[in-house]
Every structure is written in structure tokens, then in C-alpha cells.
Amino acid sequence: MLLANSEEYNDPILYDKENEAFQSDISFLLEMAKKQGGVIIDVACGTGRATIPLAKEGFQLIGVDIHSEMINEAKRKAAKLDLQIEWLKQDCTILNLPCKSNFIYTVGNSFQHFLTNEAQDRLLTSVNKHLEIDGVFVFNIRFPSPEELLQPSTEEYWKTYVDPETHNTVVVSTISSYDSLRQIQHYTTIRKYKNNQGVLVDEKITNISLRYVFPQEMERMLFSNGFEIEHIYKDWAGNPITNDSYEMIYVCKKKK
Template sequence: MKNKSLLDNFEEYDDPALYDRENERYKGDIPFLQKWAEKMDGPIIDVACGTGRATIPLGQEGYELIGVDVHQGMLDEAKKKADNLNLNVKWLKQDCTNLDLHVKSSLIYTVGNSFQHFLTNEDQDGLLKSVNRHLKNGGIFIFGTRFPVEEDLIHQSSEEYWRTYPDPETSHEVDVYTISRYDALDQVQHCTTIRKYKDNQGCVIDEKRTNINLRYVFPKEMERLLDAHGFEILHVYEDWNETPITNDSNEMVYVCKKHGDGSTASKAPQKEAREPSLCF
């Protein structure tokens, strides 16, 4: 049975080449992942790997990688890039809420705020159960998600400018705008991204719109969720540079450890020394 809430977000990823043009240059999380990879042995699993933005750099360092995603087009693009570099990465199409990889790993991660793609409680439960099942006892799970700050949850009924980037194919500018609506009951933000393509005179000559839904989780909610699925929180940062999280953070980066006895309940998670008093 296909997971509808995951399939609802396919529109944003149906053009893997566009995804890479907009995202591939981001490498901020790679050194962090490499630091943890150095401590591990055996295969490393990249959950919701997309086109391999964070999989391929680790593969180039000689680590054994398994990239898993539900979108075949993204996996095809990842495999093409890996093959061009003669990298032996295993790419698998599976629903990440119901993984069946026949392997245990010391390190599993999901980056690019992919955690927000799991929109329902059932989706989140499925993901964390799958990760726990594929981790060795004491294994590490790393992921990032956006901090639910108030300004991100305000309705934007009109187009709001986000950023401009050069189109690698034409060298012309692309202006990106967003429209969003936040459903407080489901904690899901419904986003429309508008890309306006310009010519060499700066005039808009084309426009592309895509939609995506993103689930937000509050810090205390996340503590309870991870604990219930057998994870101890080792660290929570506001970025991939290991900056301590604060009330003014925009992102939450979690480093979690699977309980050594494989249980799904534990003592209260350890906290960062400077963890804020949280009132996304």
C-alpha cells in the first residue's frame, strides 16, 4: 500500500535536475556527518536520500553507503551521478516508514529537513520504528528539522520573496517566491513555491509553481516522540556547526542513540547544558 502523505509531496521532486540546481551546492551538513561516520563501521544508511546530495560525498570518502528513497526519479539521478564517479553506492526504492533493508547499521541519517515530509503521527511512528529496527544497539540516528518559529507559521496569502539564484543552464536569474498556509491542528504548513525565470534583460519569461507540505514538531514533543521509539537524545543543535539551540533558533539538529537493550522506552533524554526553556 502506497503512503499517500509521502506521495503528496512528489510534485516538488518530479524534476530532479531542478532540485540539484537549487540544492546540490549546499554542503553545510557534510562535515558533521563525516565526523560521525569516522566513528562507525559497516554500512551507513541515508534515509530519504533524494539525488544523493549527502550520500555521494560520504561515498567519495570510502564509506559504504545505502541510499533509500521513495521517489524513483530522484534515485535514478543519484545513481547516474554516483556511476559517473565510479562509486559503489547501493540505491534502494522503499517507503521509509516501512523499511526492509536486511541490514543493521551503526549510523543512519536523514537530512535536508526530510523529517518534515512525514506528515502524520503514523508516518513519524513508521519512520522511527524503521530506523530503530535497522540500527545496531547503541547505533546513532542523526536528522535535522526546522524549528517552528512563529514567523514561519504565519499565513502568507500573497507571494513573498525568498531568494534569487543563477540558473546554471542559462546564467540568468531565477527569483523564488513562496505562499504558505499553516494548519495548526495538523501542524502542517502547505507551501507553494513560485520560480520566476528571467531573460538577459531581467524580464520574467517563464514561471513554475510547485507545492509541498511540511510537518512541524515542537522540541518537547520531539523529546517524547524519540523516547517512545527507543532513542536517547545525545545532542540538540541549532545548526550543523554544533551551535547550542536557543529560543531564537531556526533549525533543530538531533543526534540520537538507540538504547543498547533495544527497548522502546527509556529514562528521560539527556539535555544540552544550555538547552533553553522552550515555551516549532
């Protein structure tokens, strides 16, 4: 994952404010963890949104991320809960971990941050190298539906929330453009901070690029990098993928 594409992750406190409430993948990961056993590796773990809940249930976790700010915040949160998690700052495309695992996952659509065929292959090869035979790799990625890709290139409202510290209202909007040749969506996120009188007091603009992968393309990529696909779901409830899906959740096994 290139640090040049990391503006959204330079502020871990803001990241948690906007993402920590998302928990729909945790139950799925916990069930997978119960089946696999042993040390679990969270690739591109961020601030530990999915790492910490599994550790709280007694599983042994290694969290890996390339962003120092995110790892440092994850360490702080885990220490506050007295959780023994091994946090490592590494490039996920060239992992060098002290063990192999029966269960590796990367969630939060992290796969989309690997923007080239070469980067995707390096990630999958790196994960495969750290899996035991028949070990399971779980990841999710946004479904490349026309609605998702062909968004207008004008500023579009996304969501509003209240900052729990400043009590400012944060109005979030995005501008997107899709590069069809490279299958990359470029996003500009605009956050407007308003006080309780509705007066604009601050504005923050960040940029990020995300690679989209089509299902048949993903199938070939996984197979060529040593994986067999066991399941493809459209959500963390385990429902089968359909043409109108918004997400693809892959459960893969390392080939013998």
C-alpha cells in the same frame, strides 16, 4: 513519505540546481561516520547530495528514497564518479534493507515530510529496526519559531539565482499558510524565469506541505519509539539549541 506530497522532487535536475550547494551538514556527518564505522544508511537520500560526499571519503553507503526520479539521478551521478553505492527505492516507513547499521541519517529536513503522528512513528520504528544496539540516528528539522510559522499568506520573495544551463535568471517566491491544528505548513513555490533582457519566459509553480514538531513533542516521540536523545543542536556546527533557533539537529542513540 507520501508521493502525493512530492511536487518539489519530480524534477531532480532542478532540485540539484537549488540544493546541491548546501554543504554545511557534510562535515558533521563525516565526523559521525568516522566514529561509528560500518555501512551507513542515508534515508530519504534524494539525488545523493549527502550520500555521495561520504562515499567519496571511502565509507560504504546505502541510499534509500521513494522517488524514482531522484534515485535514478543519484545513480547517474554516482556512476559518473565510479562510486559503489547501493541505491534502493523504498518507502522509508517500511524499510526492508539487507543489513543493520551503526549510523543512519536523514537530512534536508526530510523528517517534515511525514505529516501525521502515525507516519512519524512508522518512520522512527523503521529506522530503529535497522540500527544496531547503541547505533546512532541523526536528523534535522526546522525549529517551529513564530517567525517560521506565522509568515504572511501573500507572495514573499525568497531568492534569485542564475540557471547554469539556460543562463536565465530565476526569481523564487513563496506563499505559505499554517494549519495550527495539524501543525502543517503549506507552501506554494513560484519560480519565474527571465531572459537576459528581463523578459519572463517561463513560470513553474509547485506545492508542498511540511509538518512542524515542537521540542517537547519530539522528545516524547523519540523515547516512545526506542531512542535516547544524546544532543540537540541549533546548527551543524554543534551549537546548543536556543529559543531563537531556526533548526533542530538531533543526535539519537538506539536504546538497549
